[in-house]
Amino acid sequence: MDINQTQITPDSEEAAGIEVPAVKFVGVTKVFGSIIANSDVTMDLRRGEILALLGENGSGKTTLMNMLGGIYYPDSGHIEVDGKEVAIRSPRDSFDLGIGMIHQHFKLIDVFSAIENIALCSPRGEKYSLKATEAKVKEICDKYGFEVNPKQKVYDMSVSEKQTLEIVKVLYRGADILILDEPTAVLTPQEADRLFDVIRNMRNDGKSIIIITHKLHEVLDISDRVTILRKGKYIGTVETKDATELSLTEMMVGDKVELNIARSEPQNVSECVRIEHLTCLNKYGVKALDDVSFTVNNGEILGIAGIAGSGQKELLEAVAGLQKVETGSIVYTDRETGEEHQLVGKNPRQIRDLGVALAFVPEDRLGMGLVGSMGMTGNMLLRSYDKGGHIFTETKEPRRLAEEVKEELGVLTPGIETPVRKLSGGNVQKVLVGREIANAPKVLMTAYAVRGLDINTSYIIYNLLEKEKRQGVAVVYVGEDLDVLLALSDRILVLCGGQISGIVDARTATKQEVGALMTRFKVSREEPAESDVAEDKEAGND
Amino acid sequence: MTKEKRQTEPFVHVTRRADMNKWVKLAIRLGAVLLSFLIILIVASAITGDGLGLTVKYIFDGNFATGFNTEEMFKNVMFLLGIAVALAPAFKLRFWNVGAQGQVLFGALCASILAFYIGDKIPNALLLIMMLIVAVVGGALWALIPAVFKVKTGANETLFTLMMNYIAIQLVACFIDLWKGKNSALPNFNIHGIDSIFGLKYGITYLIVPLIAVIVFVYLAKTKQGYEIAVVGESMNTAKYAGINTSKVILRTIAISGAVCGLIGFLYVGNLCRLSNTADGGYGFTAIIVTWASQFNPIAMAAIAFGIVFFEGGAGGIVDKHSNILNAYFSYIIVAIFLFLLIGCEFFINYRINFSEKVKEFFKKIFAKKKKTQAETEEETARPAEDITDDKLVEELPDDSPDEGVPPADPPQNGEANKEVE
Structure with a gap:
């Protein structure tokens, strides 16, 4: 990987010493209700660099970028583009400043062809001409190495092709500053490699690129500098060449914060739910859980950590009878009668009728619970x-x-x-x-039980879980805040890409250890540019 | 960063309201009905050149002038109400059944087939009971076709039920053609039909429809199956989470919806002893509005059904006197005005209109000029219910009524309605 940062574009009129950053956030704060998404963030993006924006879920990466994209407006602080203070009130303002954002969820019209989608974004005042658009698009594609079939309809495209189209679209609009929000989350490793190639091409052409990610190996692979956010705050920026996975993990998870949770020693621990070789597919037919085996014990809180989308949802739903199980078994043992029940293949009502007292607090409160x-x-x-x-x-x-x-x-x-x-x-x-x-459950599963809650309510929830544990309930706590997981759980199971990357004792484990397990699993045994989602490709690699 | 924010406040902006007092809601809706009556009078009088009083008389004549008119009117109310009741379970399930017309017609057709072929061979009471059964089953089956596709393939129920209407219409037309033989008139069946009771021709209908309405509403509000319908309608995922068999609930509910439509079809054939492909009285679609506007409240449903039929009849009364310049389509205009206001007033229930300070001051100035002598204290103790209605009028027609009441930008309920809704 090439680490030519502080590269100044040839056409830049600035002298090398007094470089004006392409984008500068100055003391930007954004609050949603009682939730502080960004707090006094000051950071910059240099011209002609790839900046990785790294942080855990909920660290405010996307919110910050959405302010650059014109989706949100800062509550305080301001944004400078090319050294000038600007007010980005709408995506249109953002486009006019040469900022192009590629969202996680593509903004394309399914029934339109590639070229029609691009023409839709023609700059203001330009005549609508598919022919002219096509010529210009071809030029862009040749320059950076994109492959776009202009006549192809979006509904016929693969995820990677849609993403390419999104990037071409913003380039067509004349963007100099590109923001990619977790671009590799939906790509296979090969596609991710190709994407990184074009990103490098764009950088070499003088474009400034921000890539939002929480995959450390990608950060190390592609970026020139890394900016780390944690819980909405700016933590620091480092040169990628000076960074290691460990140093980045430490910045990302931060020092241990002592929480005032009265954790009791587990009493009368016995096996409650035994999960063996569980494999499930998500709605796209990709393996969301891959050969997962562990036990949940009575009188214990099992924390489940992992980057969002590592299979947590499918795991809980499989136990609750809401997720179809491909292979594997889930056996519930009643702690009073000793009866065993196989839960696979049963719907929630059948599970209830078996006398399995299973409580489930799903992630989507109003949509499911x-x-x-x-x-x-x-x-x-x-x-x-x-x-x-x-x-x-x-x-x-x-x-x-x-x-x-x-x-x-x-x-x-x-x-x-x-x-x-x-x-x-x-x-x-x-x-x-x-x-x-x-x-009066015997198993209590919670998914992101405190997401979006204020501190007091969060503590009410923690104390309730702790109380249930003391009553002998087997508690499963899927969470995203490592401090809480370490303070509340007895054991922590770490999921990474649908597999268990480790089960640690929450009393002795460190945040860095868990953080590393959340991200590093794949990297340690595979090529650097590997992506998390690509189970199918992975099978081919093995 | 305030300097970069929007420089000028918009004159008016609309925000969502928190819960409104139910009496205020009722007052707004009643206000809308009264206003619609007023507008209808003005429009009708302007077209015909009659005085307002005369127009009122014609409207009442259209509904109540003769026993026949009154009978027809109440029969229509019952049919409309019946179909609206039939749609309620489907809509509560968020299954957009717009196929009531087809379901009524198919039910009527099933009953007619019995009446035509074996009408004179078996005792009348037995025949009517058999007709009732086949009509109900027929309506249910007709509705089940789209429901099955919805459950199995995820087919869009709105398009599907809509298309099923046209099939039913043509099917009925086909049988009518078959049965009428050489006569050009609609086929009359050689049966006795449903007896009148209490000296009322449609007495049985007057009994059955309200009874069904009550049963359906108890079913929806108080039973386990009704609860399941509400959960499935709200969120499929929640329903699955609760262990509800969603497919079963959809099929069962739509069958019930279709069955009630079939019952209405039977009442048509049973009462009139004939079949027509307008057996639903054109109410298959109107009923959709009745169900929605009533928000599943049976009394509101009956009231709205009455309102629609009343204005339809009233329009008929006006057309009778002015057949040289008006035709039957006039009733569409009249009913449209009624529905427009009835539905439009929901906007003022769900949203509040906020005027900017400038506009408020402007109104205050005008208000102060016109009502210099009136003390402010009077409006503070003003009656909340009517005030809202007045405000609504003012907001809708801001030009002609600034002097009608309190300043428009300042409705009561202020503090309460401003609560944040999450």
């Missing part, structure tokens, strides 16, 4: 509405339960019949967790 248009009472009914032999729903018990949850967890709601959709995120979560715990 709750019914947004119903009040607390209606939602309390969700897990138990079919109890009793008659055709009418029983509302007395759920109403009592709703009052109880409201009282005990301090749910702020105008009334228990107010649609839960209208409550704030924290209160929605309290309703969901409250209901799941109310059923």
Whole structure:
């Protein structure tokens, strides 16, 4: 890899010493409700460099870039482009400044061909001419080494082709500054390599590129400099040539923060759920879980760490009976009766009918765990509405339960019949967790239980989980904050690309250790430019 | 960074409201109905040149002048209400069944086949019961066709149910053609039909439709199956999470929806002893609006059904007196005005309109000029319900009524409605 940073483009009129950065964030802060997405971030992007923006999930990378892309507007601070302070109020302003953003979710029109999609973005005032567009696109493709079939419809394209089209689109609009939001997340390793080649070509042509990623090997492979964000704050910028995986991991995860969670020693630990050789496909038919084996124990909190999309969702849903299992087994052992039940191939109701007291707090609270248009009472009914032999729903018990949850967890709601959709995120979560715990579960699985919650509500949730553990419940806590995982869990299982990259003792493990397991698994045994998602290709490599 | 922010505040901007008091909501809706009546009167009078009073008289004549008119009117209300009730479970499931017309017609066709071929061979009571059964089953099956495709292949139910209407219409036309033989008139069946009770020709219908309405609403609101419908309608994932068999719920609910449509088809054939491919009275589509606008409230549903039929009849009354300049399409205009206001007022229920300080000051100035003598205290104790309605009028027609009441930019409920909705 070439590390020619501080490269000044030939046409730049600046003298080498007083280089004006292409983009400069000055004290930028962005707040969403009670969540601080970016706090006083000051960083810059030099001309003709590839800057990697590194950080964990929720560290504010995308939010920061969205302010450059005109999607958000900073609450305070400002952005400079080419040394001039600018106000980017809309994506249009962003385009006019020569900034092009390639989002994770492509903004293409399916039924249009490649060239039509590009022509749609013609600069203001330009005549609509597919022919002229095509000529210009061909020029761009030849220059940087893209392959675009202008007549191909977007719905016929592979993910990689769509991405290429997105990049060509922003180049066509005359972008000098490109932002790529996790571009390799959807690519196979070979496609990622090709992408990196064109990114280098663009850099050599004087374009400035920001690439958002949390894959360390990619950072080391492609970037000139790395800027690290953590929990919305700017941590630092280093020259890639001076960085190592370890040093980057340390900056990314930070020092250990002591949390005030009263973790008890596990009592009467026994096996509760045994998962063996579990393999599941995601909705695209790609392996989301690959031969995963572990146990969940009674009286213990098992933390699950991993970059988002490493198979956490599929794992929990497979246990809950919501995810189709390709191969493998999930055996539940009742801690009182000793009865064993195979959960694979059963739907949630069948699992419940077996007497398996399984509580599940899914990641998508209103889309899966709750019914947004119903009040607390209606939602309390969700897990138990079919109890009793008659055709009418029983509302007395759920109403009592709703009052109880409201009282005990301090749910702020105008009334228990107010649609839960209208409550704030924290209160929605309290309703969901409250209901799941109310059923006296023996297994309690939570996915990102404190995402978007303020500190106090988060602690309410931690304490509830801890309390359940002390009552002998087998708790699974999927989380993204390593400090919390280390402070709350007894063991931490780390997922990486659908495989278990390690199970560590949360009392002795360090953040760096877990952070490395989250990202390094593949790199340690494969080529550097390997991508996480590409299980199918990986099989070919082995 | 304030200097880079937008320099001028827009004159008006619209924000979502938090929950509104239900009485205020009711007042707004009633206000909309009254306003629509007023506009209808003005429009009709302007076209015909009659005085407002005369127009009112014609509108009532159209509905109540003769016993026949009144009977027809209430029959129509019942048919419209019946179809709207049939759609309610489907809509609660977010299954956009726009095929009520087809389901009614197919139910009616099934009943007619029995009436035509064995109508004179078996006792009348038995025949009617058999007709009822086949109509209900027929309607359910007709509705199940798109539902099965929806469940199995994910076919778009809106297009599918819509297309099924045209098949049903042509199928009925085909049978009518077959049956009428050499006569050009619609075929009348040689059966006795449903008896009148209480001296009312459609007495049975008046009993059955409200009864079905009550049953359907209890079903939706109070039963486990109704709960399942609400959950599936809200989110498939939540339903699966709760262990609900979503396919089963969809098929069952749509069958119920179609069955009620079939029942309406039976009532048509049973009452009128004939078949026509307008057996749904054109209400298959109108009912969609009735169901939606009522938001599954049975009383509102009946009221809206009444409103539509009333204005239709009223338009008929006006057309009768002015057949030289008006034709049947006039009723569409009248009903459209009613529906426009009825649905349009939902905007003011869901959103609040915020005027900028400049506009507020402007209104205040005008207000101060015109009502110098009136004390401010009076408006502070003003009646919330009517105020909202007044405001709505003002907001809608800002030019002609600044002096009508309180300043428009300052509706009551202010503090409450500003709550943040997440």
